[in-house]
Amino acid sequence: MHANFITAEELKNFKEELLENIQELLDDKIPKQRNWMRSTDVMEHLKISHSTLQGLRKNKIVPSYKVEGIYYYDRTEIDQCIEECKLRGK
Numbered sequence: 331m332h333a334n335f336i337t338a339e340e341l342k343n344f345k346e347e348l349l350e351n352i353q354e355l356l357d358d359k360i361p362k363q364r365n366w367m368r369s370t371d372v373m374e375h376l377k378i379s380h381s382t383l384q385g386l387r388k389n390k391i392v393p394s395y396k397v398e399g400i401y402y403y404d405r406t407e408i409d410q411c412i413e414e415c416k417l418r419g420k
Contacts, residue, residue: 365405372403376412391415 336344367375372392373383386392387401392411394401 367403367405367408369401369403372408375405375408 369380369383372378373380376383378386383392387394392403393407394403396402
């Protein structure tokens with residue numbers, strides 16, 4: 331019986347490729363986690379005041395979700411909103 335040997339470098343390359351393939355499969359199967367922010371986080375992130383955030387929320391410029399009296403914001407949605415506003419020149 332003939333034995334095949336692999337080098338440490340080949341084993342390392344195989345491991346890296348296997349991990350990349352597993353990550354791609356997981357990315358396709360597992361829904362993305364939302365990165366929730368509270369109002370204070372959004373105000374710091376955008377460098378705006380509480381009243382400005384209220385106005386953005388009231389005018390439905392910034393999407394928000396109210397749970398038991400507390401507003402939550404998805405960081406990705408906030409960033410997309412800012413990019414869209416930049417593109418429109420507002």
